[in-house]
Amino acid sequence: MTRGFYIGRFQPFHNGHRNMVEQIANDVDELVLGIGSADDSHTVRNPFTAGERIMMITKSLVDTDLVTYAVPIEDLERNSVWVSHVQSMSPDFDVAYSNNPLVIQLFREANIEIRQSPMFNREVLEGTEVRQRMIHGGDWQSLVPDAVAEVVEEIGGIERIQMVSDSDSNGE
Amino acid sequence: MTRGFYIGRFQPFHNGHRNMVEQIANDVDELVLGIGSADDSHTVRNPFTAGERIMMITKSLVDTDLVTYAVPIEDLERNSVWVSHVQSMSPDFDVAYSNNPLVIQLFREANIEIRQSPMFNREVLEGTEVRQRMIHGGDWQSLVPDAVAEVVEEIGGIERIQMVSDSDSNGE
Amino acid sequence: MTRGFYIGRFQPFHNGHRNMVEQIANDVDELVLGIGSADDSHTVRNPFTAGERIMMITKSLVDTDLVTYAVPIEDLERNSVWVSHVQSMSPDFDVAYSNNPLVIQLFREANIEIRQSPMFNREVLEGTEVRQRMIHGGDWQSLVPDAVAEVVEEIGGIERIQMVSDSDSNGE
Amino acid sequence: MTRGFYIGRFQPFHNGHRNMVEQIANDVDELVLGIGSADDSHTVRNPFTAGERIMMITKSLVDTDLVTYAVPIEDLERNSVWVSHVQSMSPDFDVAYSNNPLVIQLFREANIEIRQSPMFNREVLEGTEVRQRMIHGGDWQSLVPDAVAEVVEEIGGIERIQMVSDSDSNGE
């Protein structure tokens, strides 16, 4: 049995993420999706709460054969203990997936196998693109699984990201 | 569709917890198991990491019809924001389950429906009993699902809890 | 113009506190009441939130000639920076009032004048006594200003402290 | 009796803030002024400590008929629990005042009434303008109540903000 770990912020979970999961499914029997910056929400970069992102991921992957776990990972703001923190919050895993250079470096220094994919970069761009379309009224729905569009609408997510994009301070 | 929220520390997940889940399954379609004190581990009271507890819960409930989510909830050490914190980390829920008076009080002050059960008290006693048997070499296996016994053995959990029960300070 | 600083947890603000304020009023023109452990609430030792304690203090002192400020002081859990923390949160003060040996020691090491009073010890006992009477149904009302009794009743404070006294863990 | 809550950083409290308070005074009997980012100081954006800001607010409003409370609100860096945090630190309030889109969104999601005013935007601009004039030697005094100018001078505030504007790192 092989278990993988795939870290992302999933703000929101979009088609690029889903494609990555499908590709990783060829390698592993089970997959942990680590939801990074779990304690952040209501900002342009992190509009959705960890709980909302668990819903998006779970509903989008309901028909996948892969056994998946969606696990919130709060920020500790200390790169030097980040890998240990992830390991304590996640079911044990054999291999990590990321294209983020910092994440790759931290896993390598901890001697954990890390795999990259050309698809990851595209995925990063898509995250920003989805949020920009949400803010400016573009067609974001076509970039995400149907289940994600439903969650976003149910929670009033478009109003929320549009509001916070007008703001960058708490008070004053 | 009704979703419930059941908070516990699950140190470890034992038969009392499993019975509670079966009982709650009569009320709801989906159930979030909130893993309290998720950031604590390697103590007598909280021997297992959040990731290990996710494994115990998921493997123990694999044959349940209920859709379940196991979600780590880190301590913020502020009772006044605890309900908001739980709500941000968990998929949205309609009703909470607990017999813990503090938890009941906090949910009530937030106007969230909370249900109690006579079974809960027994469950609390069982958690302490399981850990005491682990420390002193008693029969803890009969108090937990088989899947939990396997996880505990795989991670060397008995040695760990016995070691930390000899210790109550870091250094000196 | 002389300004004093009087630190307490004020759980709740009781007659002993009010008497202390009246005594201090002979020494100073203005008084800051620093509300310690401001981030703690919903426990037996700290049942009331900082906001609730501000209400109790302000309403109890409304007829005092003294200019008073009620300022919440969150715990930093670091004694070595506690005085600086207090100084940053409070209007500037000339003299501090406490009978707590740790508080006295910390102010002395920072070369800030600190005054003690025999009344303080009685005050500490009264805080515990008030909370015990609240829990066990005794006459707590006679130990606090009328305004405090009103606040406690308005917020359902008796039910709260009785509930949390039955509990000593979050979940399980 | 109606109590309002008005959140700002008040760095420093200026004429725009005072005008807002006067306008809000038409709506409410009591007003809590929540001092945001209370734990921040000695930066260009937040030059003054919470204690210094309490002084500015209290002295500026001494002749107002309105009952006011100045309450420091420390940052928790978690938008999802921010409203609960504010509620625990503040006397209970019926309506909040802000023009900040994030604050509005957070109160709305918590079902708390929030009122906006065209004056708020002007107020934000004034805060930055006052600080820029302080740094570059312009006429900041005419933008703030006399009591604020006195506090700033008493604490050596101009030297402080000029020093920190030359700096953006601690050490090195």
Add this chain to the structure above:
Amino acid sequence: MTRGFYIGRFQPFHNGHRNMVEQIANDVDELVLGIGSADDSHTVRNPFTAGERIMMITKSLVDTDLVTYAVPIEDLERNSVWVSHVQSMSPDFDVAYSNNPLVIQLFREANIEIRQSPMFNREVLEGTEVRQRMIHGGDWQSLVPDAVAEVVEEIGGIERIQMVSDSDSNGE
């Protein structure tokens, strides 16, 4: 070249600690003394600041041939990341020394060599004994290196520990 790591709270550094260092000196070329609970001070259990403990250690070991480093280690309150935290704060080391069961367990789970010694237990007892004698006016000086006695006297350490032993709360 072999470097060891020896963790303790060193409250204060006493003869038992010095003997341990002398024994470890037979094994290693350099030794890091990790000062645990570095952020705690002014309590009965942790009376001295990290800076004061650095002084005690450095002055006591000035005549040792061993190259030593005294490194404060702040508590993160998360056992699962403790080893990574220690590794990030300390010069790289080959072997750790402790008799504390929790510390041994944490290093073992991280696959770091850990050595124990019968002397350690005696050392723990001595720490408590030294502090009790300080509080109750006994002969603590004979249990610590001369350099430590000098530091304690210079900083008024006896008065401090006697004061805090009378106190167990901040305020009230």
Add this chain to the structure above:
Amino acid sequence: MTRGFYIGRFQPFHNGHRNMVEQIANDVDELVLGIGSADDSHTVRNPFTAGERIMMITKSLVDTDLVTYAVPIEDLERNSVWVSHVQSMSPDFDVAYSNNPLVIQLFREANIEIRQSPMFNREVLEGTEVRQRMIHGGDWQSLVPDAVAEVVEEIGGIERIQMVSDSDSNGE
């Protein structure tokens, strides 16, 4: 006996820092080097851990006559308590050295003697220059003591800083 305190981030310790230490050596008998942002690492601005920086400093100053202490100072993110925090972590000192305006301001407000030097500014520039050369493959070795170049190579520091310079988010 005079002891000085010299605060920096030392990312890495370079020739400008070493020259400063040599100059300060004319004033003092002992020198504490406070390693700022000790909890930060694996970023472009703070590539090295506190432990790695202790190694760099200690090895670079091994032939200095001055008694030196390298002490990690974790960020508390509160300027108002920063001086107290430094004082608790460091052996007692008589004079501080810095050219950073914020640091100067904070020490001045705490009535601690602070000395500046024209050399400091050059030093700041050099820190950025060294890191840029590391990232872009320039000659960084000539800007640092030989001992620092050895530490950087031993820990794979060039690969690390090049990796993190490609990254500015954790995950996604």
